[in-house]
Amino acid sequence: MRQRWVSRRSFLAGSAAAGLVLASGPRPLKAAEKVVVRLDFAPWGIHGAMHLAQVNGWFEEAGLDVEIQDGKGTLDTIQLVGAGRVEVGQVQLGPMAVARENELPVKSFAGFARRSDLAVLVDRETGPDTAEGLEGLKLSCFTASPWAPFIDPFLEASGLSRDTVDVVMVSPPAMVSTYASGEADGFMSLAPFGPPLVEDTRPAKPILAIDKGIVFPSYGLIATEETIADSSDKLAKLAEVQIRAWEYIFDGHVDEAVQAIIDQRPNADLNPDTLHGQMAAYDDFFVTEATAGLGYGIQADEDWEMAIASMEEAGVISEGHMPEEYYTNDLLT
Template sequence: MSKKTLRSTLVAAAAASALLLTSCAGAGAGGDGPTAEGEEGGMTDVTIMLNWYPYGEHAPFYYGVEQGIFEEHGINLTIQAGQGSTKTVQATGQDQVDFGWADTPAVMSNIDKGVGVQSVGVFLQTTPSAVQVFADSGITTPEDLVGATIATSAGDAPTTTFPMYLEAAGIDPADVTQQNLDAAGKMAAMMNGQVDGLIGFAHDQGPTIANESGRDVIYLKYSEVGLNFFSNGLIASNSMISDNPELVQAMVDATSESFEAAKADPEAAVAAMDGKDPQMPVAEVLLEQWTETIILLDSPTSGEVVPGTNSTEDWEATISVLAEAGLIEGENSVDTYFNADFAPAGGAE
């Protein structure tokens, strides 16, 4: 497949075909996979289920297909929309898809419940969790949240750790009112003025709200008060890891390279998503979402790293935060959740 300079109709059609959303299981699950570079056995059909419908964070997968990165690793990748990280984790654990892209707190919680998956590399290493408010709301610092009403979604990681954020910012959680709503309801309530802001991922809802409302959105990020935990990354079932480690390594390497390529050319990466899903945001929103995602790829302790390279220290910090929040049991070690055998090429702990 050609590089960025060649954008012919034939290439676009081939990319669209490779990325056709499907409800079927990936053909690679449990089958014969390629070597790390795909030189044996030809191309392997592989399906990845996203954490949600495609948005800017997912640009590297589409760009990696368009640029032939996955093909170079022997992978014919099909990208499948998700309906929340928990469903993605469960589908991956049941080998309904070959790989999943899911939020680490949901991955760890489901592992605690017996779902047979492991992380093979977290890519969003700084949490995108944030309080999102309109720039003209009068809320510019955590202290301004006192007396405010914030839309939340019971059970998700940003909501469950919200009291920890407030405490880290020196605020009594009782001084902030939470209104429980689903994802769509939170956004509508904020735009309609029913709440002062919402809890969610700064690289997801905020750009969409700004685009739809015509008002600027600002973020009070958890990481800015020293509260951090892992977010989205690549997962595989225990059976995939044990039966086809070569394919797992190839997928990790291709994903890491695709993220590097998308970082280098954000506009081209987002352009690769064009027309791939009817529920996808407009191009301007996608670009802002991906630009905000790039910030999250750095390790909180090591700074800039090869995408998907994880440290034991960062994993232990994540376990500590999520255990304190009650999202996981807190009795398991890092290797319960993370398989360190598949560090991306060029990455080291």
């Protein structure tokens, strides 16, 4: 049998052709970018967009590998973000401003619930209709609540004090149960959060803190200034997915988002009616006069100017701050 010899030129030509074939073949996919997001609390309605995006694969589509952690309160999450222990927090933005006063370099890069939602929840039938009517009543709260920095300013603006209103600090689960059982006359919470929790036990109505000048944007996404600068593309993708999720939810898909929370937290013994009530109630808190016509996530100087004035007057931040210290719209398309 004749042996076939291959010339050096033919060998090189064949190798080049093989290289072209390999180069034109499938290439490995780029690894998803890891993001750790810490929420404010145990699962509830405002978490709908995070869990819906996870269940529907929207984070994966955007090239993100998102770990969603439950929190132990807005203040705790802000501290963890400020210390660099998690990248992103979903929290109340008013306490974030107070945290900056304490030299935590945190900033919001997307705002969703842009209208103030702090409220005192009292009995729907027998409770007072105004803050002044809280005199002599017992209210429950918890230490890591977004209310914590604003309790005294709110009472003072209402002509009250802790001498005339009994504010007791309890554990987060006990805050609602003390009210529902009648051990407290009200609890300091959020207008969309509290009423659905007690609808079947002791229906409640809100007394809004904004009526006493406690004004600041509600839930948004925060990170340190360093993370915003160094991971802007990744955070922009996260914000874009959340905008998509909230638009989808409020376009008639609240129940789908409720189910997503339950699917993601199957051991949490969650009530779908409560989650639905909380999530649906936030539709009224997503737009302010200054953000009317603007897309979800975008924040406005006018809202932050009012918030700064409110917090300066309350003494929880010093004077001389500007809106750009607290938020950026640069990551939103």
